[in-house]
Amino acid sequence: MFSRRDFLLGASAAALLGMRGAGAESRALNPLKIPALLEGRSDGGALRYDLTVAAGQTAFLPGPTTPTYGINGPYLGPTIRCRVGDRVALRVKNNLEEPTTLHWHGLHVPALYDGGPHQVIAPEQTWEPSFLIKQQKASLCWYHAHLMEQTGEQVLRGLAGLFLIEDEESSALRLPSEYGVDDIPLVIQDRRFNPDGSFEYMSTMGDAEVGYQGDVILVNGTVDPYLALRRQRTRLRVLNGSNSRIYVLGRNDGADLVVIGADGSLLERPARMKRVKLAPAERIELIVDVQPGQTVTLMSYPVVAGAAGSGVKMRGAQEAGDTFPIIELRAGKLEPAGPVPERLISVPNWNPAQAARTRTFTLNMATMSLKARPLPMEGPMGINGRSMDMKRIDVQVPLGSIEIWQIENATTLPHPFHIHDIQFRVLDRDGAPPQPYEQGLKDTVLVEAGSKVRVIAEFADYADPVHPYMFHCHNLEHEDAGMMGQFVVV
Numbered sequence: 376m377f378s379r380r381d382f383l384l385g386a387s388a389a390a391l392l393g394m395r396g397a398g399a400e401s402r403a404l405n406p407l408k409i410p411a412l413l414e415g416r417s418d419g420g421a422l423r424y425d426l427t428v429a430a431g432q433t434a435f436l437p438g439p440t441t442p443t444y445g446i447n448g449p450y451l452g453p454t455i456r457c458r459v460g461d462r463v464a465l466r467v468k469n470n471l472e473e474p475t476t477l478h479w480h481g482l483h484v485p486a487l488y489d490g491g492p493h494q495v496i497a498p499e500q501t502w503e504p505s506f507l508i509k510q511q512k513a514s515l516c517w518y519h520a521h522l523m524e525q526t527g528e529q530v531l532r533g534l535a536g537l538f539l540i541e542d543e544e545s546s547a548l549r550l551p552s553e554y555g556v557d558d559i560p561l562v563i564q565d566r567r568f569n570p571d572g573s574f575e576y577m578s579t580m581g582d583a584e585v586g587y588q589g590d591v592i593l594v595n596g597t598v599d600p601y602l603a604l605r606r607q608r609t610r611l612r613v614l615n616g617s618n619s620r621i622y623v624l625g626r627n628d629g630a631d632l633v634v635i636g637a638d639g640s641l642l643e644r645p646a647r648m649k650r651v652k653l654a655p656a657e658r659i660e661l662i663v664d665v666q667p668g669q670t671v672t673l674m675s676y677p678v679v680a681g682a683a684g685s686g687v688k689m690r691g692a693q694e695a696g697d698t699f700p701i702i703e704l705r706a707g708k709l710e711p712a713g714p715v716p717e718r719l720i721s722v723p724n725w726n727p728a729q730a731a732r733t734r735t736f737t738l739n740m741a742t743m744s745l746k747a748r749p750l751p752m753e754g755p756m757g758i759n760g761r762s763m764d765m766k767r768i769d770v771q772v773p774l775g776s777i778e779i780w781q782i783e784n785a786t787t788l789p790h791p792f793h794i795h796d797i798q799f800r801v802l803d804r805d806g807a808p809p810q811p812y813e814q815g816l817k818d819t820v821l822v823e824a825g826s827k828v829r830v831i832a833e834f835a836d837y838a839d840p841v842h843p844y845m846f847h848c849h850n851l852e853h854e855d856a857g858m859m860g861q862f863v864v865v
Contacts, residue, residue: 403601403703409555411453421464429470439572444532450596452536459542464505469496481516481818486842492523512640513545515658527851551610562616565589586619586850594702601703608712611661615653618851625650627672636660639798639816641719646811654791654821656849665706673701725777725831733779740786754857762857770862774838783827793819795844799832838864
């Protein structure tokens with residue numbers, strides 16, 4: 376028998392700490408770290424944000440510290456917050472000994488400032504993108520490294536943070552909004568540790584084929600976290616920041632999760648769900664309603680469809696069925712809060728009859744293919760039979776067009792598919808409607824093994840025949856192995 380903490384920390388942490396026996400403390404041990412909030416300073420009509428990317432050391436576990444990367448700190452980055460209509464000016468200084476990038480994931484920005492593999496920041500250099508916030512709706516976005524063939528490792532080391540965008544419509548709803556008090560960011564990641572405290576990465580065939588999976592859960596860089604709730608209702612802004620692990624979130628008391636938002640917008644109405652599947656790069660917003668003195672644990676439950684059998688499981692998974700805790704929510708005396716509105720916002724949508732065309736994107740792997748003879752590719756993974764080539768433009772999209780993109784998964788693994796520049800609506804999965812919590816604006820969608828998903832979007836505002844945007848699998852090891860392509864808006 377093992378304590379809750381032994382189970383959560385996993386085999387790699389146990390190698391550092393030693394095993395704890397039965398009867399040990401079963402409650403979460405560490406207060407949740409809250410990333411710093413940056414709201415910018417006024418500078419010539421813009422909001423200025425200064426970001427410094429650098430190496431550091433982080434104490435995740437007792438014992439040796441871990442060499443990490445971070446933004447304005449040793450691990451992860453601050454939460455950036457602004458509003459629709461703001462002009463933001465970012466100054467990104469690279470103090471690493473290697474090049475990097477920062478991609479504004481989910482933001483609708485000019486391709487030149489997208490922060491993908493073409494916008495490399497050399498060591499000791501500074502990148503200064505500036506753009507108008509033209510999101511259609513308030514959004515829970517994020518930012519992360521996106522260096523060609525090194526995205527997985529740089530994100531694993533810590534180059535990621537949240538990017539919150541507000542607007543008048545969402546503010547008028549009076550949802551919990553006091554950052555760090557009743558508006559809480561949760562960046563969920565999984566990691567493995569070597570005995571010397573360093574991250575273990577790409578040490579198994581499973582890392583390369585299935586994608587990296589760790590046996591230690593971090594939330595905002597905190598192992599075994601708890602959050603002391605101060606109000607009856609708390610808003611959780613949740614990012615799956617893992618390289619490849621899929622989570623199925625739910626409450627341990629069996630109560631519904633109240634989902635109010637997706638990647639790129641709030642929902643039209645709250646969706647009450649027992650379980651919510653969250654793939655890498657996907658985001659949801661939750662309202663947690665508790666009573667004084669109540670303790671609730673946000674759990675991850677078994678992934679039924681699209682489960683990767685050869686991945687690294689949480690230690691104890693054979694006994695627990697891949698069920699493990701994410702964070703413990705403790706309520707003491709609580710301040711009362713108003714009800715959650717039954718009507719939230721109007722979510723933009725596009726009529727499929729208005730679509731100028733439908734494009735098909737087939738996700739391929741040289742191994743783990745549904746076909747006996749998968750399509751030949753230049754690398755181990757690709758889209759439409761072609762691995763990523765930075766010199767090749769795969770798709771030209773006319774400015775202002777509405778398009779349907781059909782993503783077909785020809786492999787035996789699930790793949791989260793991300794499109795830069797736009798927010799889309801999910802039309803259907805194999806002809807069936809999307810889940811209620813997927814019916815806001817999104818930029819990433821999970822495509823299960825052997826299935827197809829249709830999404831619809833408008834490509835507005837920014838045309839650039841030279842600088843491309845990306846579309847790719849957001850399993851970062853798959854992306855680095857070639858499951859990525861490029862499009863320009865013309």
